[in-house]
Amino acid sequence: xxxxxxxxxxxxxxxxxxxxxxxxxxxxxxxxxxxxxxxxxxxxxxxxxxxxxxxxxxxxxxxxxxxxxxxxxxxxxxxxxxxxxxxxxxxxxxxxxxxxxxxxxxxxxxxxxxxxxxxxxxxxxxxxxxxxxxxxxxxxxxxxxxxxxxxxxxxxxxxxxxxxxxxxxxxxxxxxxxxxxxxxxxxxxxxxxxxxxxxxxxxxxxxxxxxxxxxxxxxxxxxxxxxxxxxxxxxxxxxxxxxxxxxxxxxxxxxxxxxxxxxxxxxxxxxxxxxxxxxxxxxxxxxxxxxxxxxxxxxxxxxxxxxxxxxxxxxxxxxxxxxxxxxxxxxxxxxxxxxx
Numbered sequence: 001x002x003x004x005x006x007x008x009x010x011x012x013x014x015x016x017x018x019x020x021x022x023x024x025x026x027x028x029x030x031x032x033x034x035x036x037x038x039x040x041x042x043x044x045x046x047x048x049x050x051x052x053x054x055x056x057x058x059x060x061x062x063x064x065x066x067x068x069x070x071x072x073x074x075x076x077x078x079x080x081x082x083x084x085x086x087x088x089x090x091x092x093x094x095x096x097x098x099x100x101x102x103x104x105x106x107x108x109x110x111x112x113x114x115x116x117x118x119x120x121x122x123x124x125x126x127x128x129x130x131x132x133x134x135x136x137x138x139x140x141x142x143x144x145x146x147x148x149x150x151x152x153x154x155x156x157x158x159x160x161x162x163x164x165x166x167x168x169x170x171x172x173x174x175x176x177x178x179x180x181x182x183x184x185x186x187x188x189x190x191x192x193x194x195x196x197x198x199x200x201x202x203x204x205x206x207x208x209x210x211x212x213x214x215x216x217x218x219x220x221x222x223x224x225x226x227x228x229x230x231x232x233x234x235x236x237x238x239x240x241x242x243x244x245x246x247x248x249x250x251x252x253x254x255x256x257x258x259x260x261x262x263x264x265x266x267x268x269x270x271x272x273x274x275x276x277x278x279x280x281x282x283x284x285x286x287x288x289x290x291x292x293x294x295x296x297x298x299x300x301x302x303x304x305x306x307x308x309x310x311x312x313x314x315x316x317x318x319x320x321x322x323x324x325x326x327x328x329x330x331x332x333x334x335x336x337x338x339x340x
Contacts, residue, residue, distance in 0.1 A: 001100060046059075065090055066086045083112060146172055183202050229257050
């Protein structure tokens with residue numbers, strides 16, 4: 001089979017196309033013929049930054065993907081050969097992700113893909129949608145699961161609404177009944193956020209964004225899904241209500257943040273840091289189930305008309321796909337691995 005691998009950390013040039021044997025699933029494992037592989041920032045960061053060396057002699061990247069079950073190992077129930085599926089954390093603690101024609105995964109990382117959903121959508125879920133789910137379900141006064149009506153009466157602020165996680169957060173929050181406000185840096189991203197479903201879009205580079213958000217939510221924001229806490233700490237302090245949660249899923253802009261302590265202490269603000277690798281099995285299983293339900297309801301479309309432009313690359317151009325994500329291309333980067 002064709003596989004993309006790297007054997008040392010570095011820039012995208014370390015990625016190479018090779019031939020490898022088709023792997024066999026073991027106990028509790030499933031083999032998936034990958035149709036589309038999704039690229040996330042975590043994929044290039046894992047490749048580029050490995051100060052203690054790579055965890056395996058050879059690594060195939062990419063956590064997310066979609067495809068068709070090709071073989072099932074002993075002890076697997078509820079998954080059959082021929083099932084259309086989406087995958088998550090495909091390369092976590094394993095040497096082989098989805099940038100190859102076949103991949104073997106633990107059965108609990110393989111999720112049925114609803115019949116009406118495209119493989120493009122399936123490969124776009126994983127990291128973005130599951131991160132967004134976690135961000136929306138950790139509030140002190142909010143739900144632990146998402147479904148229509150779960151966020152009724154709540155106001156969600158999504159900073160960076162044109163990114164992949166922000167896009168999924170807007171869609172999931174709307175599906176669950178929230179009023180969604182998002183901040184963006186310009187008119188093009190504003191259009192994408194509106195296409196995703198945000199009712200209110202605020203350009204944080206113009207005027208008084210905190211005042212505009214307070215005008216929309218006089219009692220304050222309940223949940224913040226935040227991409228850049230270093231830059232947004234002061235704004236967030238001005239717009240949240242008591243006992244709000246600030247869900248932080250990225251360290252955009254650096255590694256240290258200064259918080260207005262008195263303001264947040266008075267508000268009993270909860271800061272929740274989010275990384276899928278360590279959220280635990282229960283949270284992952286809940287996210288996979290709820291995200292699939294949202295897909296079944298048609299609540300998570302992708303593509304430019306839905307606010308998330310798709311950028312396609314062939315498998316042999318995986319290095320270019322990684323470079324595009326590393327260069328902050330707006331939208332979702334997908335790799336076409338095999339025919340549907």
